[in-house]
Amino acid sequence: MLCQLLASLLSCWAGLCGSPRSKLSLRRSFFNHEDTSTLKIQTQCPSIQLVGLLALCAGALGCNQGGAEPQQAPVPNMTIAQPVRKQIVEWDAYTGRLEAVDFVEVRARVSGYLETIHFDEGQVVNEGDLLFVIDPRPYQAELNRASAALRQAESGLQQSRAQLTVAKALKLQADARLQLANARVKRTRQLKSQNAITQADLDQDESANLEAEADLEGAKAGITSAEAAITTEMATVESAKAEVETAELNLEYTRIRAPVSGRISRENVTEGNLVSGGTATSTLLTTIASVDPIYCTFDANEQEVLKYVRLDQAGTRTSSREAKNPVYLGLVDETAFPHLGHMDFVDNRFDTNSATMRARCVFPNDDFVLVPGMFARIRIPGSASYEAVLIPDSAIGTDQASQYVYIVVDGVIERRGVKLGPIVDGLRVVREGLSGGESLVIEGLLQARPEMAVKTKAGEIEVIEDGLPDQYAPLPPDEWISPSPDPLPASEVSRLNQQADQGGNSQ
Incomplete structure (x- = not known):
């Protein structure tokens, strides 16, 4: 009936559009009985005719729907599954840059x-x-000159040593002459006391004695002079040796x-x-x-550093300053984290410009895939291993500043507030709010309302393994790949040993 009425309206409208000033006679039966009554409309305005027809249409439509019964909404279907419970480690994500150990x-x-x-x-x-x-000829010539100067200095040293020998011989002669002069003076004085010789003879012997003493002192001075000359020549030799060593080094430096x-x-x-x-x-x-091993440096903010400090104080995770905690690395074209290394260094202060602390890990690079300057995705342990409840992000709703999930209890929807953690194996960690045995709505979340009766069907939560282990331990010393420091010089080792001995003796 409604279709017939609308068809009539369209026909009338078409007629009105064709002859807006003509008179319109409409004869139509609006009900399902035979009637000879005639509906006749005469007017000069087609819009008034249309309004009347639309009113008749609305009345007819209302009459047809007045006897219909309201329909009940169907019970929605919800896909449910139990949250995943598994042993995990929260691996904190950072972006680092590769650096050479030696540049x-x-x-x-x-x-x-x-x-x-x-x-x-x-x-x-x-x-x-x-x-x-580098062209070595000038430095070879300098080495030759220094070698000649060394030989000359060594020759002068030998000459000074020979002069010392002569001076020592002269001293022996002077000693002998002095002894002889002393003996003569002694005899002459005895003879003079007996008036056996003249005073002139005594004076002559005493003069010879004084001359012998002077000769002895001269010989001693000659020895001292010779010894000084030797010292000078030895210094000259050492200086010449130093010049030779310098020339040899410079000649060696020409070969880089x-x-x-x-x-x-x-x-x-x-x-x-x-x-x-x-x-x-x-x-x-x-x-x-250098290419093997290779460093990767990254920055951690204050909140992250404080988290690691608190975990270390609680005894659940050893600080990376003290232990070589494992680190996993992946490159931009790698979906997993195939490179295993360990922590190597944590800085002693925060950068005042960025409010971050620099840390560094080290990785083996036997195949030279890791290149200095590359960006890398790294994962370091951010917790101890524990059993966690995991759910997909699609099952989580957000209401202003809080998160919630829907669970089904006896066929009725129930809203449950949750406290969330990071993503592990493609699922979100639930820290509070779920125990793992609930029937969690994983599909149809937009249709769900608290206290709504629903039908359920079983679903499955897929765990996407990220390749990271669910347990870890600091690397033992035999697996460390950090470069070892240089050994202490022998002089420093000797000094430390002396200090240790003195400390032991004082106790």
Whole structure:
């Protein structure tokens, strides 16, 4: 009936549009009985006719719906599943940058013309490999001059030692003459006391005695002079030796070798150029970056650092300052974290500009995949291993500043507030609010309302393993890959031993 009425309205409207000033006669039966009554409308305004027809249509529609019964909404279907309970470790995520353990700027230590280059740019070199040769001829000549000066000094030392021998011989002679003079003076005085000789004879012997004493003192002075000459010549020899060592070093510095093993950069200077060396502005020839092992540095904010401090104080996670906690690393084209290393260093203060603390981990790099300067995703342990309740993010609702989930209890929806943690294995950690045995709504969350009766069907929560272990322990010393510090000099070891001995004796 409604369709017929609408068809009539459309026909009338079409007629009105075609002849707006004509008279319209409408004869139509609006009910399902035969009636000869005629509805006749005459007007000069088509819009008034249309309004009347629409009113009739609305009345007819209302009459048809007046007897219909209201329909009940169907009971919604909800997909439910139990939360996942599993042993986990909360691995904190950071973005770090790879850095070489050793990065060396290869500079000339002596000046001269670059004669030859002995490496391919970008290759891996070993410590001690020959890289550059500076023209050695001026330094070879300097070494020859220093060697000649050393031989001359050594000759002067031998001459001074010979003079000392002569001075000692002269002293022996002077001693002998003095003894003889003393003996003669003694006899002469005895004879003079007996008036056996004249006074002139006594004076002559006493004069000879004084002369012998003077000769002895002269001989002693000659010995002292010879010894001083020897000391001077020995100093000259040592100075000449130092000049020879310096000349040898300078000659050795003309052959520039790799100070560390690693990958070498390009040639900054080509053959034939003059390079300067031995100063702060010495010519930079190339650089070498070590490749195995390799560092990765990252920054942690105050909240994260305080969390690690509290965990260490509680005894649940050892501080990375004291233990080599494991670290996992993944590159931008890797979905997992295949590289295993350990913590190596934590700074002693916060950066006042960024309010972060710098930390560093170290990784093996046998295949040279890790390159200094790369960004990397790293994961460090942020908790001890524990059993956690995990749910998908799609099952979590947000209401202003709080989060909640819907669970089904005896076929009725119940809202439950939750406190959430990080994502582990693709699921969200629930710290508070769920025990793991509830029937959690995982699909149909937008249709759910508290205290709503629902039908349920079983679903499954998928765990997407991220490749990180569910338990960990600090690495033992035999698995450490941090570079070892240089050994103490022998003098320092001796000093420490002396201090230890003195401390033991004082006790």
